[in-house]
Amino acid sequence: xxxxxxxxxxxxxxxxxxxxxxxxxxxxxxxxxxxxxxxxxxxxxxxxxxxxxxxxxxxxxxxxxxxxxxxxxxxxxxxxxxxxxxxxxxxxxxxxxxxxxxxxxxxxxxxxxxxxxxxxxxxxxxxxxxxxx
Numbered sequence: 001x002x003x004x005x006x007x008x009x010x011x012x013x014x015x016x017x018x019x020x021x022x023x024x025x026x027x028x029x030x031x032x033x034x035x036x037x038x039x040x041x042x043x044x045x046x047x048x049x050x051x052x053x054x055x056x057x058x059x060x061x062x063x064x065x066x067x068x069x070x071x072x073x074x075x076x077x078x079x080x081x082x083x084x085x086x087x088x089x090x091x092x093x094x095x096x097x098x099x100x101x102x103x104x105x106x107x108x109x110x111x112x113x114x115x116x117x118x119x120x121x122x123x124x125x126x127x128x129x130x131x132x133x
Contacts, residue, residue: 010080013089013111013118018075025070025095029061037112037119044125070095070103085113086121092128104128 016035023031033054042051042060051057076092093105110122 009082009087009118013080013087013109014075014078016111016118017089017091017109021073021075021093024068025073027066027069029065029068032120032123033058033061035118035120036123037114037121040120040123042123044123045127069097071098071100072096087111087118 020031020035023029036054036057038054039052040054040057042057047060051060073093073095076094078089078091081088081090087110089107089109089111091107093107094102096102104127106126106128108122108124109120111118112121113119
C-alpha cells in the first residue's frame with residue numbers, strides 16, 4: 001500500500017467525521033447515522049452500557065436531536081491507522097458553546113470498508129480531563 005493511498009484514506013475518514021460533527025453540533029445526529037454500519041457498537045460516558053446496532057444508536061440519537069449545539073469545534077491530534085479494510089481514527093475533540101465554555105473529549109472511531117464506502121463499526125467517546133473551561 002502506498003503512502004498516497006494511506007493519506008487518501010486518512011483524508012476521506014477525517015472529512016466524513018468532520019461533516020458528521022458539523023451536523024451533530026447543529027442539532028442533527030443523522031450525519032453520524034449515515035456513516036454508521038448496521039452492526040455499529042457505541043460507547044459514551046452518558047450510557048451505562050454499550051449500544052449494539054444502528055437501530056439502537058438511532059433511538060438514542062433521536063432523543064438528542066435538536067438539543068446538541070456548539071458555536072465551533074476543533075479536532076486535535078487526529079490520527080488514522082489503517083490495516084486493510086479497517087481504519088482506526090483517534091482524536092481529541094473540543095467544542096465551544098455560545099458562552100465560550102469548552103467541552104473536551106477523546107474519541108476513537110473504527111471504520112470498515114463496506115463496498116466503496118467507509119462506515120463506522122465502533123465508536124468510543126470519553127471525557128478528557130479538564131473537560132469544562
